[in-house]
Amino acid sequence: MTVDRAARSVLPIPDRPAPGLTTYDAKDPETSYPPITPLRPPEGAPNVLVILLDDVGFGASSAFGGPCATPNAERLAANGLKYNRFHTTALCAPTRAALLSGRNHHSVGMGSITETATSAPGNSSLRPNTKAPLAMTLKLNGYSTAQFGKCHEVPVWQSSPMGPFDAWPSAGGGFETFYGFIGGEDNQWDPALYDGTTPVEPPATPEEGYHLTEDLADHASTWIRTQKALMPDKPFFVYFAPGATHAPHHVPKEWADKYAGKFAGGWDALREQTFARQKELGVIPADAELTPRNAEIPAWDDMPEELKPVLEREMEVYAGFLEHTDHQVGRVLDTVEDLGILDNTLIFYIIGDNGASAEGTLNGAFNEMANFNGMAALETPEFLLSKMDEFGSPSSYNHYAVGWAWAMDTPFQWTKQVASHWGGTRNGTIVHWPERITDKGGLRSQFTHCIDVAPTVLEAAGLPEPTFVNGVQQSPIEGTSMIYSFDAADEPERHELQYFEMFGNRGIYFKGWSAVTKHRTPWNLLGGTVPAFDDDVWELYDGSTDYSQARDLSAEQPDRLHALQRLWLIEAVKYNVVPLDDRTAERISPQLAGRPVLVQGNSQLLYPGMGRLSENSVINLKNRSFSVTAELEIPDGGASGVVVAQGGRFGGWALYLVDGVARFTYNVLGIQLFTTEAGEPVPAGTRQVRAEFAYDGGGLAKGGNLTLYYDGREVGSGRIAVTQPMVFSADETTDVGYEAGTPVSPDYTTATSRFTGRIRWVQLDAGLDDNDHFIDDDERLRVAMARQ
Template sequence: MSENTDHLQRSSLPIPDLAYTGTVTYDATSPDTHYPPISPVKPPADAPNVLVILIDDCGFGATSAFGGPVHTPNFERVAAQGIKYSRFHTTALCSPTRAALLSGRNHHTVGMGGITEIATSAPGYNSLRPNNCAPLAETLKLNGYNTAQFGKCHEVPVWESSAVGPFGHWPTPGNGFEYFYGFIGGETNQWYPAIYENTSPIEPWGTPEQGYHFMADMTEKAVNWTKQQKSLAPDTPFFTYFAPGATHAPHHVPAEWADKYAGKFDQGWDTIRNETFARQLDLGVVPKDAVLTERNEGIPSWDEMDDAIKPTLARQMEVYAGYLEYADHHVGLLLDALEELGELDDTLIYLIIGDNGASAEGTMTGTTNEGFTINHMEDIETDEYKIAHKDDLGTPRSYNHYAIGWAHAMDTPYQWTKQVASHWGGTRNGTIVSWPNGIAARGEVRDQFAHVIDVAPTVLQAAGIPEPHTVNGVTQRPYEGIPMNYSFDDAEAPEQHTTQYFEMLGNRAIFHLGWTAVAKHKDPWLASSHGLDEDVWELYNVEEDWTQSNDLAAQHPEKLAELQRLFLIQAARFNVLPMDTRSAERFNGELVGRPALVKGTSQTFYPGMKRMSENSVVNIKNKSFTVTAQVTLPEGGGNGVLIAQGGAYGGWSFYLNSGAPAFAYNLGGVAIEYTRAGAALAAGEHELRAHFAYDGGGLGKGGTITLFDGDAKLAEGRITRTLPFFFSMDETVDIGSDLASPVSDDYEATGNEFTGNLTWLRLDAGDDDHTHLADPNHLMQIAMTRQ
């Protein structure tokens, strides 16, 4: 451990500048002129570099490091230099785990009781980290560390997630990172990502055909940043937060990586669970007397699946496995760079393999495109459709997610999956800690209980930096995590994190002194159907029952009552109350007190505006709408996109093709319907309009599209069916071009910029809105699928 021997006052940040109190002379050449040299703020001597790697949506039983079927040699490489933690826990969901990790406080303490899209005004659920909970990166930066974040950020409140901010909850400047390269939100297309550099949207350097993939891109950025940092400031340690989109859906990976696993999953998820459990016993990441839990009610066995779809189901897992190994490979490239720089031994590495359990958000038979599930298009994505598009999985032609049975297998040996905070399958993630210069142990396993809130205090203790009392003038709430340093070199040290609550969407639990009391409120794929008081509590002695396989509630009612009472005490203490299992109400921002970025039914855009998410623009689904563009066309005719929303997996575009106006509606990538004018327009000023008259009568209905030049009608066409809930999980509204994957086949992914002059463009939504007919339970499913 580093020690603070420089006598700097580090408890109040920023470290105050001390005024010179010596003699001031008249002449700088006087022999009595003495000023101390400038001493930049540096961390304590011997403070290590810190690298936190957070893999997304990866269960305890996925990687070979913890007995899983996916080959992860670089994760094992980190473990060989350090120690595995077999009882490390997350919150069961994305945004909450990340907020807790970066703050050292419980997720409700920092306002992240759920994902940002369902925030309310309640303190535990508003998605706003209070300023009395300064993030770890800010503390390290103010103590002289260089800080950078790469990859996913899903902690920005939805009303602050546009290119105009405010940026107080973005990685930079609000969360203490000096540099950010990644995406904002729950997921992004790995072939066509929506990237920000700091706070500016930028485009990938190439297309999939040119070899682009975001995992490789963000790794290269991280390597280059690290090399530059060590070149220019070799004595300054860094804090790097490396959070890839892998292995969250979409499971996008170059085909050769998925093909490495051809035939490896034909035996199905039940056999894979048994094989994984045997390896886990051999590795010692579960004890010899551990019991493999039973498959949960509602999850089908492999034998129950139709033989015709089994090859497609197996391919889903091959693609996922390739994606995970691909992520492991790029983590290895980052490790190689540290080794090349001579920094690997002096870097404290936290490799947290999953921000929650494996995701059960992919339906019972998986999906080729999450948009089908979101938009209730099950009639299109039949089993026959999935079978026919098996070879699209993982490629730019898909937006895929594996079946629920695979998620359960990837959480071996535990019950349940992501979202289920009541059971270890949702919250227990394999974690590896390495620091060769600071930890003597090599290749060992630690069984002490730990939680993601323990990371921040562990890092500060390793660096010799005190937990700050005040930051930027605000008195700080103490860290709620427990430093894990005590266990680094002592496998037998009594565990110090002895009490921890869990809660997510009503699924809740309490761990205390070797016991857990748990109550599962809902399955990940179902909505809340009953009151919290109707939940059935279970009780487990986790010292004797590692996997929560033997419910003792009936045998020990007094212990269960004791723990239920303790849960309520902790819930009151950490802003968990009132627990919120509502569906429809949480999507009405006015009702729950959540600000809206865009209000009204009309919005005007200007050239250069791009990468606007769906919550940043007027909603035109399930209603009529009009697009009006004031343009000047050059001699020879104009071409290119005026406005596009979404991409190749769903969306619409208004553009000029060979000088003639055209409108394309993309129905989830299944079909594209075009309305095209018959002739090119003359040079000069034009007011172009596309008016969609919605048929009405429910959600996702069709309508008539009419194109105008001023008052002159140019063309009319039909849109048979529309997307009722979402155009795209991550693709955006772009003015003057169609970024990322193209909505229309009339133009390519690049080179589709409008060649004329666009003065302004206005989007007007009609007053015939049918969205009130939406099923509130399905709206909640949409939000949870996005995270």
């Protein structure tokens, strides 16, 4: 390998053949060319496996004193290092974007999740090409790269089957292989999957024993074995990021049943028990204090007695889900060990991309979409009790109560989204690399952050930080390699300064001290009053003597607090954190937020075979009148199946035929179904079937009247009493001629949903009147041309 190729500061490494003698005849004895050598990293570069769990608090895993058994995390920790001051950003997409780039989340445009992106640089969800991802750097240096699981970093207007795919893992992300899902969460029983950029269906059904985390472990293990069978001398970089344990908390019943009765004492008692175990294990200092429960979190004793069995079951399901997830991680680890490569594989096991999630309401949820739509009141205690045995099953989309999330973040204050306090940002992390780490079972307490992973991997591989990638000059990596900490527990920390911010919750860490302010409460997703930023109350903590942020010193040391506040502002300007943005409804609206929308206007034409269209790929039909019109070819014997459907079992709508008769079902959160049926079959031949919804108006989530038409002739009508105002689903899609995922209506299944006639086209119209209830060819052409 030449010096130029070994330098590796410009990627791809330029091909610069040395000039020399060129002979006329290859048989000439003077003919000489060096052999072709495949690109490889420097000698000794390890395999790299980064495991990132989802929504797991510091106090959840048994490896860090929690109640949920994670034997594989313990197995790695016994032969590696535990880091008890490793930090994330307090939210999933920002943590992932930061981890995979080595830059702060606002630096790569991911100030929050992609669904709330704005036109501000720090919140655009667009990673600048001056900040190439780690996987790209490793691939261009000769690593094999693969990602399995969740990718929540694709801008929402780029998440359709047409891309563009620049931000998708297997295109611009640098991963040669991707198998998983695009978005914040997915149904573990019926996921919306991609193989690269191609939509694929799960290989089995829930009834056949399918579960997404198991499927991801299967694919990861198969890929690793194949890679080592075909390229044994080439190291790999595998990013294993299951959607577990993000809601919905889905797990086979036997895993949840392991924990039956173990949480009867409630969340206050659970925190006390976890805190005691953490001290016994030594994963927190002996002088650490257990932070008190904030008044916004109800005491267990104050919860209604009749609700407590449901609350217990919520936690049992979650605990089973986390143990099940750790078991699947163990299967991937077994693959690495069976291949004899465990010793030279650098493994990061990051137990959570933020603190535990408090997005499940004070009572928890059977369908978390109720809270996201501001309709949690529909899930009454009586309703939750009636569904208790279904929690975790394919018929649920469940989440646990806020109190359990708080308990899972023991010993810290607050939860996911609260970037100010360690409950939102401190995640137990294990590093395992037997060839390099000699302090087996050691503990490391240096301050570390998810942006430190990328520079650690580059140093471990002997690779320089690139100055140019794909012709673009790169900005410096902002993280600090952790390798210095491998050799000595008492080595002074090198990552001394770090800002935090999420939805106005903000903090700064500097040389042991932290200044923080909580601005808004995670479970108040809609409405509510938040203070002006300048009115937020800041707290001050001395990390050298107060591990858990239990003793606020702001009154005793105001000068130090003010200095740290100024330092936060300096860092915020440096990394595109300002302007601060605590808006909610405005950021959900693309027009107000300033991000692009894939679909313009109030009409959209769809065609047969189109599917896997995310909610951002379809015009918004919520809180307004709309119509769905389809031109169909009906055979003589009639037709059945789905014409078009949006959403699924936990919220959505569908126009479909049953035994030749048209039906329209509007499903509200899986709790209320409103079905309108035509009074006669659709006649054979080319016909228009139309559903018109006349919205009552007067606010969000109102009802309206639904009327069905054949060729402009009314054939049925009904009433939809209430609608979903904000979102149908986080993972279900719009499909034409069939329905992927879960069905909107129990009148059909996914397997029986395929339409047996022929669909020529489907048109969606929002807020428009068509008094003849029919779309002629000129009208359809006008819609099509308006979209060019």
